[in-house]
Amino acid sequence: xxxxxxxxxxxxxxxxxxxxxxxxxxxxxxxxxxxxxxxxxxxxxxxxxxxxxxxxxxxxxxxxxxxxxxxxxxxxxxxxxxxxxxxxxxxxxxxxxxxxxxxxxxxxxxxxxxxxxxxxxxxxxxxxxxxxxxxxxxxxxxxxxxxxxxxxxxxxxxxxxxxxxxxxxxxxxxxxxxxxxxxxxxxxxxxxxxxxxxxxxxxxxxxxxxxxxxxxxxxxxxxxxxxxxxxxxxxxxxxxxxxxxxxxxxxxxxxxxxxxxxxxxxxxxxxxxxxxxxxxxxxxxxxxxxxxxxxxxxxxxxxxxxxxxxxxxxxxxxxxxxxxxxxxxxxxxxxxxxxxxxxxxxxxxxxxxxxxxxxxxxxxxxxxxxxxxxxxxxxxxxxxxxxxxxxxxxx
Numbered sequence: 001x002x003x004x005x006x007x008x009x010x011x012x013x014x015x016x017x018x019x020x021x022x023x024x025x026x027x028x029x030x031x032x033x034x035x036x037x038x039x040x041x042x043x044x045x046x047x048x049x050x051x052x053x054x055x056x057x058x059x060x061x062x063x064x065x066x067x068x069x070x071x072x073x074x075x076x077x078x079x080x081x082x083x084x085x086x087x088x089x090x091x092x093x094x095x096x097x098x099x100x101x102x103x104x105x106x107x108x109x110x111x112x113x114x115x116x117x118x119x120x121x122x123x124x125x126x127x128x129x130x131x132x133x134x135x136x137x138x139x140x141x142x143x144x145x146x147x148x149x150x151x152x153x154x155x156x157x158x159x160x161x162x163x164x165x166x167x168x169x170x171x172x173x174x175x176x177x178x179x180x181x182x183x184x185x186x187x188x189x190x191x192x193x194x195x196x197x198x199x200x201x202x203x204x205x206x207x208x209x210x211x212x213x214x215x216x217x218x219x220x221x222x223x224x225x226x227x228x229x230x231x232x233x234x235x236x237x238x239x240x241x242x243x244x245x246x247x248x249x250x251x252x253x254x255x256x257x258x259x260x261x262x263x264x265x266x267x268x269x270x271x272x273x274x275x276x277x278x279x280x281x282x283x284x285x286x287x288x289x290x291x292x293x294x295x296x297x298x299x300x301x302x303x304x305x306x307x308x309x310x311x312x313x314x315x316x317x318x319x320x321x322x323x324x325x326x327x328x329x330x331x332x333x334x335x336x337x338x339x340x341x342x343x344x345x346x347x348x349x350x351x352x353x354x355x356x357x358x359x360x361x362x363x364x365x366x367x368x369x370x371x372x373x374x375x376x377x378x379x380x381x382x383x384x385x386x387x388x389x390x391x392x393x394x395x
Contacts, residue, residue: 044082046075051082054101059094064101071105080107084132102133115141124155131162134199139166143175151183157190164194170205173198174217181216188219192227203228210236215245222251226258233261246276253279257286272298277307284310288317293324300328304341311340315348323374326352330378349379 044051050067057064067079080102087098102108107129114126115138123145130138142163149156163176177191195202206228209221218240225234240252253271256262263286271283284302287295299321302314318325329345336342356372 044078047079047082054083054086054098063104064097066101066105073110076105076107076110079105080129083107084129087132099134103135108133108135108137111135112138112141115145120155124158127155127159127162131158131165134165136166136168139163139168139172142166143172146176146179149183156180156183157194160191161194161197164198167198167200169200170208173200173202173205174209177217177220178214181220188216188223191220192224195224196227207234210234210240215243215248218243218245218248219251222248222255226251226255233259237262238267241279249276250278250282253282257282260290263290268292268295268298272302277305277310280305280307280310281313284314284317288313288320288325291321293321296321296324296328299325300332303329303332303344304336304339308340311344312348315344319348319352323378326375327378330381353379 047067054064067075071079083098083102087095090098111126111129111133112135114122115130117123117126127138127142127145130142142159146156146159146163149159157180160176160180163172167173167176173195177195180187180191195205202224206221206224209217210225212218212221222240234255237252237256240248241256243249243252256267263283268283268287271279274280274283280302284299286292287299296318299314299318303311303318305311305314315329318329321328326349329349332345333342333349336345353372353375356368356375359368360372
């Protein structure tokens with residue numbers, strides 16, 4: 001029968017053995033890294049003139065030449081990393097010539113072969129490389145790999161971004177987007193970011209997706225439409241503002257509130273009375289940002305909205321409408337008793353007076369003095385009382 005002491009000795013020997021093996025593994029990794037760094041330095045030195053050539057002749061008409069002499073596979077991999085660095089720095093013709101050089105050196109063919117490897121992380125690494133090289137040849141295989149990726153597979157986004165970079169046409173991007181939004185939630189902004197890496201002109205894609213029947217594509221289209229700031233009016237936005245999908249409604253209205261051409265009297269009235277507080281908040285903010293002084297009465301009413309954010313943005317917008325808007329805030333204090341509406345008006349008025357006072361530091365301009373005195377006069381006239389800022393100024 002084994003004694004406790006014998007068991008402890010076995011345990012200590014086992015632990016010591018594991019520790020020694022671990023140290024040997026770390027030492028081997030260290031040697032491997034040192035060897036890799038040495039090879040990288042030697043390759044850098046050997047091809048120094050070639051790298052200078054790549055940067056100097058990137059804008060010339062002729063095709064970039066492959067390195068002179070026989071290049072080992074290891075050297076190709078090191079050169080590939082340098083080419084990737086240059087691709088991130090350059091755009092346009094220079095990048096296109098570097099991409100063509102990758103094909104001429106056989107780097108694309110090598111990674112296309114690795115894309116069919118039995119090892120998952122080899123496929124992932126190859127997908128990343130092909131994405132950087134914008135290889136249209138890789139798009140079909142990348143789409144297959146994407147659709148084999150599960151919900152919890154972290155490589156899904158690597159394949160998706162690679163597809164965006166390698167996409168041959170709008171259909172490649174569409175398949176990628178549809179699969180990703182089916183697998184993951186709340187990734188619409190990320191997909192737009194991926195698509196921005198595409199070599200294709202994606203401007204028209206977003207307009208088409210806004211009109212799509214798939215609400216997930218519509219959301220991507222709306223975000224992309226906002227990012228790329230279309231100049232022409234998109235009539236589909238008015239229809240989407242009535243969508244049954246709340247997120248679609250809000251994104252559509254947010255876009256409409258950026259352009260006065262969408263906002264006629266009836267549209268503004270409808271948004272001010274909308275069931276979604278987010279839409280009411282968007283329109284009251286837009287009224288202030290666009291300096292629509294004719295809607296002061298509507299904003300004054302909205303300061304009494306049931307939602308705090310709508311009240312807050314309505315009061316803020318009134319302060320953007322010069323004396324007329326500030327006067328409306330003061331009128332609320334005179335007309336209303338103690339309720340959320342008057343409390344919001346009081347809060348914003350105080351903040352505005354304090355901000356105006358701070359602007360008087362040093363040698364204030366005549367304009368700033370007039371602005372402060374006018375606001376102070378309106379406040380005193382309406383309320384017959386002072387606040388801490390007024391007391392400080394009188395002192």
